[in-house]
Amino acid sequence: MTGTDAEIMPLLVEFYGGGDPILDCTFGMGRFWAHEKPKNLVTLDITTRADIVGTYDRLPFKDQVIGTIVFDPPHMRVSSGRVYLMYQPPTKAPDFTLFLGEAKRILRIGGVVIAKMADELMVRPWNHVKFITGAEEVGLEPFDLIVRSRHLSIRNTAHPQYRARRKHCFYVILKKKK
Numbered sequence: 001m002t003g004t005d006a007e008i009m010p011l012l013v014e015f016y017g018g019g020d021p022i023l024d025c026t027f028g029m030g031r032f033w034a035h036e037k038p039k040n041l042v043t044l045d046i047t048t049r050a051d052i053v054g055t056y057d058r059l060p061f062k063d064q065v066i067g068t069i070v071f072d073p074p075h076m077r078v079s080s081g082r083v084y085l086m087y088q089p090p091t092k093a094p095d096f097t098l099f100l101g102e103a104k105r106i107l108r109i110g111g112v113v114i115a116k117m118a119d120e121l122m123v124r125p126w127n128h129v130k131f132i133t134g135a136e137e138v139g140l141e142p143f144d145l146i147v148r149s150r151h152l153s154i155r156n157t158a159h160p161q162y163r164a165r166r167k168h169c170f171y172v173i174l175k176k177k178k
């Protein structure tokens with residue numbers, strides 16, 4: 001698949017989504033919704049642009065109330081000057097365990113997580129693998145995996161990091177079946 005976030009995410013929500021409400025829990029600058037904002041969208045982020053300022057590690061929702069969760073976590077540990085892309089704290093490897101537990105808790109049966117995952121080339125396990133393994137551990141079913149490709153070099157010349165995400169990223173679809 002090719003395209004921008006704003007082109008792809010609404011299509012994925014329409015095709016795979018588990019219904020309303022839709023929670024974008026890493027809203028950032030809201031790029032997924034630049035063309036089309038769903039009616040029942042609730043946004044959360046550690047930054048103040050979102051409806052709810054909070055962390056995806058502890059989602060402020062009751063059990064089984066959300067239909068679709070959109071997740072686009074930070075994916076860098078080396079500063080690019082774009083703080084919002086960095087793990088918190090920045091040198092820490094990403095840990096999706098708490099998020100996945102929370103996602104399982106707040107999703108209704110039949111609910112879906114649509115996650116954009118970007119890998120660092122040299123760091124294993126790759127984020128998308130870690131995310132899928134973690135999902136299985138909490139009982140969310142990996143349902144589909146989509147690759148988005150781009151025509152860019154893997155090497156980021158400005159910073160000492162080789163990032164597969166420059167060339168491609170993944171959209172991982174998880175389902176809560178029970």
Ligand SMILES: C[S@@+](CC[C@H](N)C(=O)[O-])C[C@H]1O[C@@H](n2cnc3c(N)ncnc32)[C@H](O)[C@@H]1O
Pocket residue numbers: 025026027028029030031032044045046047054055056057072073074075084085088
């Ligand atoms: C890759 S960016 C997301 C970009 C977003 N999809 C957009 O359209 O701008 C990662 C986002 O995760 C947010 N973030 C980082 N740690 C977080 C946390 N623990 N809980 C919620 N949001 C977090 C950052 O503030 C940032 O907006």
